[in-house]
Amino acid sequence: MLGALMPSVEGGEARLIEAMRYATLGGGKRLRGFLVMEVAALFDAEPEGALRAAASAEMLHAYSLVHDDLPAMDDDDLRRGQPSTHIKFDEATAILAGDALQTLAFATIADPATHPDAEARIALVVALADASGAAGMVGGQMIDMEGEGHALPLAAIERLHALKTGRLIRYSAEAGAILGRAGPEVRDRVAAYGRDLGAAFQVADDVLDATASAEELGKTAGKDAEAGKSTFVALLGIDGARAEAERLARQATKALAGFGAEADGLRALARYVVERRN
């Protein structure tokens, strides 16, 4: 589905589209897309619309990785065990591919094929914009860049990651509820699950960055500490950070208390994000 939504390769912009495909289709955990699908299934939303919303989350995530890896940003040559997009292509192509992937994420959810109801589609657009802009992912990345070389307090690190990673994971959960036309109270519970899941994911990521090898991670290990970025591990220690990730995963699961066995996939996902090895 993600591949089918990419424009075909032709004309002078062929290189751009190759780079968009490279950045998006090169593997990865697909956590965000999986989360959209699981929540959408909970509300019996149409699978085609769910696949499109899942693709929007993965496109936005891929764009953010392409831009974060640029030399002027985190300067990372390796991503998912492969050369980063600006290494495989060049910097200009990587900047433009990221730009076009952001647009494509919005185009994909705005399309009538995602949901027959314009209200649902515009709600997805608003939620994605909330997650990705200055008050979301991009704002978080800016705080992350600004924080290099400074010791940030725990509350500041939590806020940084809630913006940089957490908002898009929360969007992924909310998108499924929007597609299923869940009421505001149920949508809030799903959003709370997504928020806590995203926080657990990020703390677990810090633990992995400090303990796993580059081969296991498919990206440069120990990079955050080396760049002088404050991490949960630096503040809490490895055992303390592991315990915090587990606490957050339990908190995420609590938000699902109102659901029955149909939410077991989401409960398993909360365990997965703290137990994974990459």
Place this chain on the structure above:
Amino acid sequence: MLGALMPSVEGGEARLIEAMRYATLGGGKRLRGFLVMEVAALFDAEPEGALRAAASAEMLHAYSLVHDDLPAMDDDDLRRGQPSTHIKFDEATAILAGDALQTLAFATIADPATHPDAEARIALVVALADASGAAGMVGGQMIDMEGEGHALPLAAIERLHALKTGRLIRYSAEAGAILGRAGPEVRDRVAAYGRDLGAAFQVADDVLDATASAEELGKTAGKDAEAGKSTFVALLGIDGARAEAERLARQATKALAGFGAEADGLRALARYVVERRN
């Protein structure tokens, strides 16, 4: 209005938001915003919604300039007579400010304050995504980068600019018609005006780049020829390019034949784009 739509400056992301304001509020002709307002007035659309759609076009335009000026792209230190955003701030901040401005453009039109009808708002989102992605502005910039150092034929240059500049100018015209809930036939005529206006604007821009001083332009003059980019002036000569710009402006005006004196502002705009000195 454009200023009021920018987030306020606080927290670790203050620098990001300063850069977004710098890129957007530093002057410029506001051609795209003016065009939205003129067309919206033609259809008696609400001024607040029109101002928001106008802001979306200016934000998208500003983001494209910030990214195009980056060292990996056109490497331009001067914009509107001031230091480019990556010179005033730094490259990472400029990349992120452009990213967040794209998001803010979508957020601005998706907001209920733009139009009470979700169908109208989603139509704006679809039109903006069409104008800005791989099949629009970003695709055009990619073709432009790829074309450096090659002599492109006239048809290829026309297509390049129709994507890179023309699509967003056409969006600006269409947005006014969407806000005024114009029918498809009228919307098509307005889009045709926007398309030809954008083409006239770009040919006139090539003439200015070849004839005006940097002081008049507020940006580096003669830059395109120096970078080995194919231009209308290189292919048609200065007089030939001037005549082509005037032909396109007349063609744009013809698309307005069905309107009366209420479209005189748009007719004047078509003359302005070929007669301007910056």
